[in-house]
Amino acid sequence: MDSLQPVLDGFGVVLDPTNLLYCLIGVVIGMLIGVLPGLGPAATIAILLPLTYGVEPVTAIIMLAGIFYGAQYGGTITSVLLRLPGEASSVVTVFDGYVMAKQGRAGTALGIAAIGSFIGGTVSIIGLTFLAPVVAGFALDFGPPEYTALALLGILLVATISGGSKIKALIAAAFGLLLATTGRDIFTGAERFTFGNLGMADGIDFVPIAMGLFGVGEILYNLEERHRAAAVPVKVANVWPSRADLKQSTGAIGRGSVLGFFLGILPGGGATISSMAAYAVEKKRAKDPSRFGRGAVEGVAGPETANNAAATSSFIPLLTLGIPANATMAIIFGALLIQGVTPGPQLIANDPELFWGVVNSMYIGNILLLIMAIPLVGVFVRILRVRGAILAPITALITLLGSYTIRNSMFDVLLVVIFGAVGYLMKKFGFEPGPLVLAFVLGSLLESNLRRSLLVLGGDVGGFFTRPISATLLVIFVVVALWPMVKAAFDRRKSSRHETSDNQEVKENA
Amino acid sequence: MNFPRRRAVLGVTAASALLALTACGGNVGSDSSSGDFPSGPITLTVGQAAGGSTDLIARTMGAGISDQLGVPVPVVNKPGANGALATKEVAAMPADGSNLILLNASLITITPLAVSEDETVTLDNLDVIKGLSQDDYVMVASKESGITSLDDLKKSTKTLTFGTTGVGTGSQLAQALLLAQADIKGTEVPFDSGSPALTAVMGNQVQLSTIQLGEAKPQIDAGKVVPVVVFSDERNTFLPDVPTALEEGYDVPVSQYRALAAPKGLPEDVKAKLVDAVDKTLAEDSTKAFNEKNLLTPKEISGEEVVKQWNDLATKYKDLTEEYDIELSSK
Amino acid sequence: MKHKAKGAATETAPGPGGTAAASGAAAGVSGPQGGTDVEAVADEELTPEELAARWEEDAAPPAGPQANFWASLVTLAIGIAAMVLSVQLDLGTPAEPRPGMWPFLVSLVIAVLSVTQLVVGRRGGRDGEKFSKLSWLAAVGFATLLALVALMPLLGFEIPAVLLCFVWMKILGGESWRSSILYSLIIVAAFYAIFILGLQTTIPHLF
CATH class of the missing domain: 1.10.287 (Helix Hairpins)
Incomplete structure (x- = not known):
């Protein structure tokens, strides 16, 4: 980057009152949409597109971007308070965030998520500012073999993340993979497991599964648990993370930012994998990994930072290459086209004001999000004060009505209810829904890219290892897979060496 | 615990009062409204997800019709099976003009070649109101492949990989037909949609892909990919220098068309009003600008012509695929 | 910014009426009274x-x-x-x-x-x-959800939703008649306002 002048000019653009206003509107709408399960940022942006026709392109994009990451945070709120992951990248937050809420630390969880998201987003924006062109080319080198390797790594992470019975977690994950195969096979057009139902033709969507397994499953479970458990009072003590919590999370936030930034650039699936990777990293690094799944604050800080960093860096392929990294980006791409702006390699050159205006608006948007989160966390935590008997039908209705809005289809609502029953049964029998959902998301990525790789490589499997990126990823895969065994072997040797040295000491001292 | 009778009576009265409000604006059950059309909102259903080109076209048309007829025209997305789900649903609704569907030609002309009988949708239970626009496919090559024309393709000795946007799409059909007719060997690599297919070409993960023009143009202009051939009937105004497959001597006219339709059996006056509203919308400058921006070529033909053309295309594609022994899917 | 947050947020759970987290193991609804429960807050x-x-x-x-x-x-x-x-x-x-x-x-x-x-x-x-006898509660909950899905296309969401809320609050939750009916109506009205009036979604509705 030669001069910072365009960047500073960009700030001038953003601080324009109209743009600030639209940024605020976008973030607020985004948060509200994120809290309502079902209606996602993609659909919302599409519906609100007409609002953008009458304003400047910069203003339009600023608002749309605001909706996007506002929705991310809204999804976090429901993950923590209601165990309802709004998006695939919020699933991991549920593991510890929801437990923290039950412990009366919802404020901590939400606060840490807000702070982490802010820092992750900021780091990502700084990275975007200085590294965008360099990193963009990197995204193009990811072909089917690389995505296959990445998905394999992801599946491995799924196994690592889950607590409880490992075998059951793997069974759940395998079910997730199986569910991902439903629908029409894009390679041959064959219908798999659709049982003649047209509603299954495109397979099952992530949202009904997540809302059913996590949301409705938990609601059904609580109908029973509420009456069984003796009243264990919990003080809803804090509304904001303590200094200790913050200190504990700094490492997680730092690592999450970097992970999220790099993984978010990859078109398709970066955010989810980054949240999983962040969680796995934190769990492995922790002195006491058993805390995870029981309310470890790093378990929220890491993934939340990562997925926000990834959400921000997913703008890079869009703005620099004109490649949308996910569905929401695709719509923003369309919105930009309507505005007469063509995102792509020429954007920085042709319209630097717009480019930097958008980039800097994300910075401001993140600040706005953090500022708004402060009072809102207090409000949302109060929701938990509502009696369970009343909260239950409210949550159930939000989930069911919200799920209708995904595709305006009653079939999806039925799916949510059915998966709700499955989620309840899974809980009773000791299976965790997390691995299922995560494997589901990765499953289609894995299979499609594996088959594509075979086509692209002409059946030559060796190609996986001759391509630099996929080879690296596969090596990492092997290392991560074998690490526990290697570590165990090391520890045994260490302890035996200690024994011998202890014995020697004893002998010497004798 | 006492049973407060008064409260119960109140409750029941309230409930029945609510029930009595059934006539007020609900959307459950068929509401056959007689009298002047339009007497209420017109629902425009789209069989694709929000934000895609079909959806944007629907929203533009919806807004225009709403202005012309003075009633709200909400757009409802019901994605699934390339629009089959939504189309079948709308075709089964009462034909009183309060329900419209935005049709994709590929659903009628190409999808039947790839799916089973009961998933096939025909125009038989629909009344087509007007044809709207045409969206063309272009085959692009990566820079690294060194291919700039169809001749280069034919001369190539390597087995090339060709990205498509999925099974049963115009992209797949066009490419398959061209390769078969030109006797070019290649491996077909399906992607989920246009965007990943385009990205793959840009990164030379595959050497060629056939993408919709609107998606590919920015990259063509930026020089990241090289256009080889378009599959429209005539040269596309947005890419005047690129030859058509027809010009090169191959019978591969494949384009995506969109039209507005309603359930079959529309009363004549209702249909006339709708056609008028659509015509006026199409004549607006804002619609023309929209088409320009999205690289759509207007194809504003009457409903009857749409039916004829699309059914002809469906038959043509069927014949061509049989002739060249092409199977879009393995049924 | 963080200092501001710390200053504003020194909230501790007040004694009576401070029922805590709504879910499972935490303090929940106890008896049939349903009013604000005075829980024994841990010292x-x-x-x-x-x-x-x-x-x-x-x-x-x-x-x-x-x-x-x-x-x-x-x-x-x-x-x-x-x-x-x-x-x-x-x-x-x-x-x-x-x-x-x-x-x-x-x-x-x-x-x-x-x-x-x-x-x-x-x-x-x-x-x-x-599983315990209480598991029947979950089964009833599931049945009501299925009923909602079945009835929604026919009657719109309002009536089945009110019934569901009522059943969940009164029968599964032990709330009083008055609260159950009142809250059911309020909740469904609120959802109507949000989903139908506010968001203009096409959820089947009778009114």
Whole structure:
């Protein structure tokens, strides 16, 4: 980057009152949409597109971007308070965030998520500012073999993340993979497991599964648990993370930012994998990994930072290459086209004001999000004060009505209810829904890219290892897979060496 | 615990009062409204997800019709099976003009070649109101492949990989037909949609892909990919220098068309009003600008012509695929 | 910014009426009164670890060996069924896989793991929870949800939703008649306002 002048000019653009206003509107709408399960940022942006026709392109994009990451945070709120992951990248937050809420630390969880998201987003924006062109080319080198390797790594992470019975977690994950195969096979057009139902033709969507397994499953479970458990009072003590919590999370936030930034650039699936990777990293690094799944604050800080960093860096392929990294980006791409702006390699050159205006608006948007989160966390935590008997039908209705809005289809609502029953049964029998959902998301990525790789490589499997990126990823895969065994072997040797040295000491001292 | 009778009576009265409000604006059950059309909102259903080109076209048309007829025209997305789900649903609704569907030609002309009988949708239970626009496919090559024309393709000795946007799409059909007719060997690599297919070409993960023009143009202009051939009937105004497959001597006219339709059996006056509203919308400058921006070529033909053309295309594609022994899917 | 937050947020749970987290193990609704319950608030604030330990003590008994047996059997059955269906989809070869190959491999894994679990978990273990009489509550909840799904296209969401709320609050939750009816109507009215008036969604509605 030669001069910072365009960047500073960009700030001038953003601080324009109209743009600030639209940024605020976008973030607020985004948060509200994120809290309502079902209606996602993609659909919302599409519906609100007409609002953008009458304003400047910069203003339009600023608002749309605001909706996007506002929705991310809204999804976090429901993950923590209601165990309802709004998006695939919020699933991991549920593991510890929801437990923290039950412990009366919802404020901590939400606060840490807000702070982490802010820092992750900021780091990502700084990275975007200085590294965008360099990193963009990197995204193009990811072909089917690389995505296959990445998905394999992801599946491995799924196994690592889950607590409880490992075998059951793997069974759940395998079910997730199986569910991902439903629908029409894009390679041959064959219908798999659709049982003649047209509603299954495109397979099952992530949202009904997540809302059913996590949301409705938990609601059904609580109908029973509420009456069984003796009243264990919990003080809803804090509304904001303590200094200790913050200190504990700094490492997680730092690592999450970097992970999220790099993984978010990859078109398709970066955010989810980054949240999983962040969680796995934190769990492995922790002195006491058993805390995870029981309310470890790093378990929220890491993934939340990562997925926000990834959400921000997913703008890079869009703005620099004109490649949308996910569905929401695709719509923003369309919105930009309507505005007469063509995102792509020429954007920085042709319209630097717009480019930097958008980039800097994300910075401001993140600040706005953090500022708004402060009072809102207090409000949302109060929701938990509502009696369970009343909260239950409210949550159930939000989930069911919200799920209708995904595709305006009653079939999806039925799916949510059915998966709700499955989620309840899974809980009773000791299976965790997390691995299922995560494997589901990765499953289609894995299979499609594996088959594509075979086509692209002409059946030559060796190609996986001759391509630099996929080879690296596969090596990492092997290392991560074998690490526990290697570590165990090391520890045994260490302890035996200690024994011998202890014995020697004893002998010497004798 | 006492049973407060008064409260119960109140409750029941309230409930029945609510029930009595059934006539007020609900959307459950068929509401056959007689009298002047339009007497209420017109629902425009789209069989694709929000934000895609079909959806944007629907929203533009919806807004225009709403202005012309003075009633709200909400757009409802019901994605699934390339629009089959939504189309079948709308075709089964009462034909009183309060329900419209935005049709994709590929659903009628190409999808039947790839799916089973009961998933096939025909125009038989629909009344087509007007044809709207045409969206063309272009085959692009990566820079690294060194291919700039169809001749280069034919001369190539390597087995090339060709990205498509999925099974049963115009992209797949066009490419398959061209390769078969030109006797070019290649491996077909399906992607989920246009965007990943385009990205793959840009990164030379595959050497060629056939993408919709609107998606590919920015990259063509930026020089990241090289256009080889378009599959429209005539040269596309947005890419005047690129030859058509027809010009090169191959019978591969494949384009995506969109039209507005309603359930079959529309009363004549209702249909006339709708056609008028659509015509006026199409004549607006804002619609023309929209088409320009999205690289759509207007194809504003009457409903009857749409039916004829699309059914002809469906038959043509069927014949061509049989002739060249092409199977879009393995049924 | 952070200092501001700290200043504003020194909220501790007030004594009476301070019912805490709505879900499972935390303080919930007790008897049929349904009014603001005066819970016995713990004198000392429990650390998360202590809380987790408390929960484990209070937790329902683990599912046990029988449950493990049946669960593993069910997953095994599904795995095998999926394997059969996959073969029907045509397997192809590893170099040129057909649609059935991947589902076959995955369902094979499910079947194998199920057998493993059957063996490994035959003595029970600590996961899962036993069913109890209270589990019927969950079953009723599930039934009402299905009823909602069935009735929504016919009657719109308002009436089935009111009924569901009422059943959940009164029968499953032990609230009073008045609160149940009142809250049901308020809640559904609020949803109407949000989803129909505010967001203009097309959820089937009667009014």
